[in-house]
Amino acid sequence: MRLTPEEEAILNGEQGESLAKVMKTLVLYGDAFGAEKFVDVTGPSHLVTSFGLNVLKPVFAIMDELIAGGVKAKMPFTVDPRPDFANIESGLLENLVFKKIMYGMQEAYDAQLAKLGLKNSNAYTCTCYHEEVGNIPKYGDILSWAESSAVVYANSVIGARSNRNSGIIELFGAILGKVPFFDLLTDEGRQAKWVVEVKTSKLPEAQVLGSTVGMKVMEDVPYVKGLGQFLGSELTGGVKDYLKDFGAAAASNGAVGLYHIEGLTPEAAEKGEGLIAEGAKTYVIDDAELDRVKASYPVIWKNKETKPVRCFIGCPHLSYRQLDDWVKKFGAELQKQGKTKVGMITVFTAAPDVIERFKTENMDAYGKLLRYGIKLSGFCPLMYMNNPLAEKKPVITNSNKLRTYTSARYYTDDEIVAIAVKGGF
């Protein structure tokens, strides 16, 4: 990389040893991708590492070194959900495992995040771009973000520019206020290497379509045609929610950091098929292809017929609008099945700021949610599932991301509401 005199000085330790190591790491990172220069970060960062897992001591050691070196993010950042297990009906033993064995470093790590520039104590969510949270980039912003679902949303739905940075790397970019210029930050890197033609009979389940696309294109950028007939040509709130869930599945089941939706996402609306790279491959998705992919998801429950005990909805975190929709869906299903309460522990997850708004501005729906016996939490279901106690429990989810990383079994939105209300299959 070609460094400016100021960047050279940082690399040579003139602003301290810690910052020099941060710079060295980012220079090597940029060199690996042929980056020739740094560019300035123009918006606040979003970090992926929110959990004080005891096994992450090497990460906490880096944080300590940075704090001791007196460095801090240039702009207040947001971070992924905090492992707060209140209000999800976890058992005594589970709570003991969470607090003492797994997340014993949480308070210390929270303090580290605050010292390095965390926005506030509510800034824990994977959907920082929701208006209630307020970390909303502008079109064309250069970002130093991690969290695969947030990166792909910022790039695709907003038209900001961030690479799929790893945890720690995104913090280094936030501290330096600079990132190496390569891949998704460049016009060339945002060209689509795949044309995905959606030829289904109805709007596909967002999480299954995203998974299908991600598994095929892996890290490449897809240009998706055929969704306009179902989603229209306007980025409404509902369409953004759909694309949030689509992108999260594409990013976790593959490595998609950016997608273009014909006539809909900002760059596709502006540049159209000019975004498609020469020689791009074509992938046709019809009903049969979606069925094939959904049927391929492994079920690792010992007894596949066992009755599920817990249902998680909200990975990535639900929007305010989705919370309201889910309460309505459950209300209708309860009425259909002649019941008043859900048949298993059912947890909706959303950003703390979204939950606060929901509780205060939508008291009618919130009251129904409570009467239905549904729990509402700002935590991350993945953090609940990743331990020997929880992983043996039959859990169901409508999240393809949660399915990928845990033993949770995937069901579509319509399927899951019926199962959760009934209390089984």
Next chain:
Amino acid sequence: MSRVFKGRPVVAGAISCEAVVSHGGFNTLASFQKSALMKKKQVICSDQNNPDLYNKLLTGKAVCLPQTIGSTTGGMVLHAVSAMGIAPAAMLFSKHIDSLAAAGVILASVWTGSKIVAVDLLGDDFLEYVKDGMTLSVAPDGTVTVDGE
């Protein structure tokens, strides 16, 4: 008969070890999380979606792969398992290294002094030729020699 493949060293080093091969994208978090969380002395791949590597030993091996996929915790996870001494000895990419894996091997090198040797751009031929259990050696210039069957 052995075959020689020339790649680009991302984290250079000389090493000889046994190969394990993932033909699909390697999900770093899904692969390492169970063993790391349980503080195991060795990593057994826990990615149920990876039929090539599920339940196989990764510690000390040369993981041969196209690229990594999945969560952006990937680099941090690689850094952590490297510091814990349970990482693969090498990661050998048929394609260009991805941003998460690059972060992981570089973080390990700069911040812990431990090393996961990483070579990329080895080509599709490499991934077609190399099989689980084959012994391979990596030279600092990115040359990978695979001992054949």
